[in-house]
Amino acid sequence: MSPKTALLAFLLLAAGLAGAPSAEAQPDLAGEPGFVDFSQQETLGEDDLEIAISVKDPMIKLVAEATRESDPVLADILDKLKVVEVLVYKVGESQRAAVRGEISEQAGALEELGWTEAITIRMRGARGHVFLRIVDDFPAGLAAMYLDGENEAVFVNIVGQIDPAQVGRLASKFNLDLLSQAVSGSLGSGDSE
Amino acid sequence: MRKRREPIDCSSAETLIEAYLDDEIAAGDRAAFETHLARCESCTGDLALARRIQGELRELPPLACPPAVSRKVLDHAAAHPPWSQRLRSWWSVKLWQPAFALLLAAALGVGYWRLSEPPPPPDASPYSEAEIARAEAELKLALAYLGDISQKASDSFGTELGNRVLAPVGRSLAGALLPQLQGETPKPAAEGGSDRDVS
Numbered sequence: 001m002s003p004k005t006a007l008l009a010f011l012l013l014a015a016g017l018a019g020a021p022s023a024e025a026q027p028d029l030a031g032e033p034g035f036v037d038f039s040q041q042e043t044l045g046e047d048d049l050e051i052a053i054s055v056k057d058p059m060i061k062l063v064a065e066a067t068r069e070s071d072p073v074l075a076d077i078l079d080k081l082k083v084v085e086v087l088v089y090k091v092g093e094s095q096r097a098a099v100r101g102e103i104s105e106q107a108g109a110l111e112e113l114g115w116t117e118a119i120t121i122r123m124r125g126a127r128g129h130v131f132l133r134i135v136d137d138f139p140a141g142l143a144a145m146y147l148d149g150e151n152e153a154v155f156v157n158i159v160g161q162i163d164p165a166q167v168g169r170l171a172s173k174f175n176l177d178l179l180s181q182a183v184s185g186s187l188g189s190g191d192s193e
Numbered sequence: 194m195r196k197r198r199e200p201i202d203c204s205s206a207e208t209l210i211e212a213y214l215d216d217e218i219a220a221g222d223r224a225a226f227e228t229h230l231a232r233c234e235s236c237t238g239d240l241a242l243a244r245r246i247q248g249e250l251r252e253l254p255p256l257a258c259p260p261a262v263s264r265k266v267l268d269h270a271a272a273h274p275p276w277s278q279r280l281r282s283w284w285s286v287k288l289w290q291p292a293f294a295l296l297l298a299a300a301l302g303v304g305y306w307r308l309s310e311p312p313p314p315p316d317a318s319p320y321s322e323a324e325i326a327r328a329e330a331e332l333k334l335a336l337a338y339l340g341d342i343s344q345k346a347s348d349s350f351g352t353e354l355g356n357r358v359l360a361p362v363g364r365s366l367a368g369a370l371l372p373q374l375q376g377e378t379p380k381p382a383a384e385g386g387s388d389r390d391v392s
Binding site: 051053055059060062063066067074077078084085086088119120121123126128130142144146148154156158167168170171172174 | 320324325326328329331332333334335336337338339340341342343344345346348
């Protein structure tokens with residue numbers, strides 16, 4: 001190879017390197033050990049859905065940056081997260097038993113997949129489970145299912161490195177009712193990715 | 194090269210006439226062709242005819258290309274050399290060196306910049322401020338739901354503790370102490386309670 005040809009090849013290589021797209025951090029949900037697909041419920045369907053939240057990695061990082069000054073604790077938590085999904089269903093009286101059974105089945109399935117049950121709630125007809133997925137001694141995901149004693153079922157999945165204590169402390173600051181009102185109408189508006 | 198030793202027929206001989214006249218025939222074919230000619234008048238006649246036509250064609254005066262046509266063809270060829278020749282001529286000119294150096298430096302600079310590029314700041318995101326604010330509210334709501342579930346768990350624990358442990362213990366103590374205080378024989382306390390909340 002002549003020096004000119006070598007230089008030309010090097011130039012093309014450098015140009016290719018310069019033009020190559022940088023790796024975008026798009027989470028591959030199926031490959032995430034902390035991911036749980038709660039969207040495929042047997043008893044509950046689209047018609048029962050009241051709130052659907054799905055915020056994924058690029059947007060989570062942007063929110064973390066946006067809140068770093070005003071709420072550094074929230075920013076620190078969000079920095080380590082890849083996906084946050086919440087599904088809230090309204091549950092009719094006729095659906096309660098089936099939903100309760102389905103939640104128990106899902107809890108069993110998560111245990112079989114290696115998730116660790118952190119919290120179990122059994123109170124006045126309410127059923128709830130909070131699972132953690134530990135990978136290499138670090139939490140890689142959190143999955144929560146809760147059927148209240150009235151007419152609501154909540155499914156939460158958080159993928160990423162979670163410090164449950166830190167999340168719990170922060171979550172206690174947020175007013176669920178006020179935030180629900182603020183996000184009302186999110187159903188059907190698409191995911192915040 | 195193929196060597197032909199066996200005798201040939203007229204049709205094969207016919208295909209060899211032109212090569213024979215141009216002296217481009219293979220040695221083996223020549224021998225076979227000449228052997229065939231020696232005993233074939235028809236092919237000998239064909240050869241003589243071909244030789245005469247060739248000689249007459251060579252005696253014709255050469256035709257010159259009109260000068261205007263020649264000039265146009267040459268001008269066009271000069272104006273549109275093949276791309277390989279153009280590339281070679283450009284490559285041989287010394288002007289390519291500074292251009293190459295500039296291009297190389299630019300490519301390397303851009304490559305280095307892309308590799309060392311820090312994460313894009315929020316301002317450079319394709320999302321609007323409103324979208325980010327909405328996502329922030331959604332994330333807080335998600336965490337609030339999680340906090341709510343944790344609170345329910347805490348309440349559940351408190352209720353279970355109260356109903357399953359504290360209440361029976363209290364009733365046992367009351368059952369044991371009250372009769373003594375009232376001067377009666379103590380009766381064993383009933384296990385659990387009617388208000389026990391077990392689901």
